[in-house]
Amino acid sequence: MSRVYNFCSGPAALPEEVLKKAQSELLDWHGAGVSVMEMSHRSAEFMSILASAKARLARLLNISDDYEILFAQGGASTLFAQIPANLMNGFDSACYLDTGAWSTKAIKEAKKYGQVNVVGSSKEQRYQTVPDFSTLTLDESAAYLHLCPNETIGGLEFSDLPETSLPIVADLSSTILSRKIDVSKYGMIYAGAQKNVGPAGVVICIVRKDLLARSSDDLPTTWSFANLAKNDSMINTPPTFAIYLADLVFEWLENQxxxxxxxxxxxxxxxxxxxxxxxxxxxxxxxxxxxxxxxxxxxxxxxxxxxxxxxxxxxxxxxxxxxxxxxxxxxxxxxxxxxxxxxxxxxxxxxxxxxxxxx
Missing domain, CATH: 3.90.1150.10 (Aspartate Aminotransferase, domain 1)
Incomplete structure (x- = not known):
């Protein structure tokens, strides 16, 4: 059987080298006698995989010690609600930039947790361009500014960021690791893995540590960013095989x-x-x-x-x-x-x- 060229938006194609390595290790990971899918998530073997994934990602994106790297579940769509649940705590509102379908979905979820200020939108332009950042109506007392720099459905992407004192929260599901970014300009980055990182099932979250204090004790335990950080992303069983494959993709990227x-x-x-x-x-x-x-x-x-x-x-x-x-x-x-x-x-x-x- 010959492999095709897969242009799917997600779950997307994985590097063939990664698939072959995963295949060779499927039954017996590094002499452990078991597959990664069968390992205890608290075993020394899997803990080494998790540590490797975090270290490789930190090197690839030059992530400083000011940030926590978390592996969350539920997809980026769950993060649309999880972010305001954590980061709007103690604030009256949050700012959102509307540039397409995924921005719209994030706005809808955020409205369940507080006031959402849509600071700019290209809806009238059918989401075929990006609003002029100089015209944005930013409220600098808000909790954060949310944006989606690549709208997968519409095929629109931007790399510049608005000038603001607000923590910028960005959905980088479609762009993470595809271009250089300055992580220090963001309060939080999140990205579903199934486009540039690995299989579906895990969301990478890069959260500035000072923002973790906003997580309320009243949140569901697994939804708290602070709890995820405290427990090294293992409040419950994490998506172990997805994290393992992400580590292999990070290794592949380093080799490229x-x-x-x-x-x-x-x-x-x-x-x-x-x-x-x-x-x-x-x-x-x-x-x-x-x-x-x-x-x-x-x-x-x-x-x-x-x-x-x-x-x-x-x-x-x-x-x-x-x-x-x-x-x-x-x-x-x-x-x-x-x-x-x-x-x-x-x-x-x-x-x-x-x-x-x-x-």
């Missing part, structure tokens, strides 16, 4: 040259795919070119009646999961870290061939 090297590879992939779209009248991308995502590339055909044919033929050509999100339609190619340039080139070649046959 780290975040700086993978960012350059991501730039080359994205530029090639957007160039193929822009040079054709057959395909188009609706996002403001200044804010096009490197990770998630949506595109539509000039003749929408051909979209179903495009998806059928691309699937047959070994290019999998190119359908756009059900809320927007069209096509979407997610080209995360694990997608090789060869996969992107195969998609470009297919797009050229499809246009010649149907254009």
């Amino acid at each position: 040259g780290g975040v700086e090297a993978i960012e350059q590879a991501n730039i080359r992939k994205a530029e090639a795919l957007y160039r193929a779209i822009d040079e054709s009248d057959f395909y188009s991308n609706p996002i403001d070119p200044a804010y096009r995502s490197r990770m998630n590339v949506p595109f539509v055909l000039a003749d929408k009646s051909l979209e179903a044919v495009f998806l059928e033929e691309s699937e047959a050509a070994g290019l999998r999961t190119l359908a756009g999100h059900r809320s927007v339609g069209g096509m979407r190619a997610s080209i995360y870290n694990a997608m090789p340039m060869e996969g992107v080139q195969a998609l470009i070649d297919f797009m050229h061939s499809f246009e010649q046959r149907h254009g």
Whole structure:
């Protein structure tokens, strides 16, 4: 059986080297005689895996001792509620920037815990651009400013941050480890693993230690960031196999040259795919070119009646999961870290061939 090029937005493709290493260790991890899936989470073996994952992530992102690295469960969608439950404690409101579907979902959940000030929105622009940060109506007495720098569904990404004294809380599910970031500019970073880190089941949380004091004792035990930190992410049984695979992905990234090297590879992939779209009248991308995502590339055909044919033929050509999100339609190619340039080139070649046959 030959592997296809998987353009799924998540759970996304994993590096083949990681899958092969996990396969070789599946029945017997490092001579322990058991799989990681069978280990006690409090065993010395798994504790070494957890420590390795935290240390590798800290090196890759240059995370200082001012932050705790937590491994949470429930997906980033649970964090939409868990964040305000922890960080709005003692505050009247929180600020949110609205740039797309995931921002909207986060806002909806936060409203259950207090007043939400939507400080800027590109909804009227159909989420195809980013609000001018100079026009944001920030309340500097709020608990934090929440934003989503990469909107996976819409294919919109931004790297600059607003100027504010508020702790910035960022959903980096689609961008973590794909580009250099200055962690010190954030109060909290969170990211579902199933895009650039590993399989679904764990959420990476990087929380500035001073913010942990906001966690109320009245919170459910497993929801408290302070409790998660105090118990090294093991209040209950953590998603052990997902953390193990994340550690293997971190190791793979280090072997690629780290975040700086993978960012350059991501730039080359994205530029090639957007160039193929822009040079054709057959395909188009609706996002403001200044804010096009490197990770998630949506595109539509000039003749929408051909979209179903495009998806059928691309699937047959070994290019999998190119359908756009059900809320927007069209096509979407997610080209995360694990997608090789060869996969992107195969998609470009297919797009050229499809246009010649149907254009």
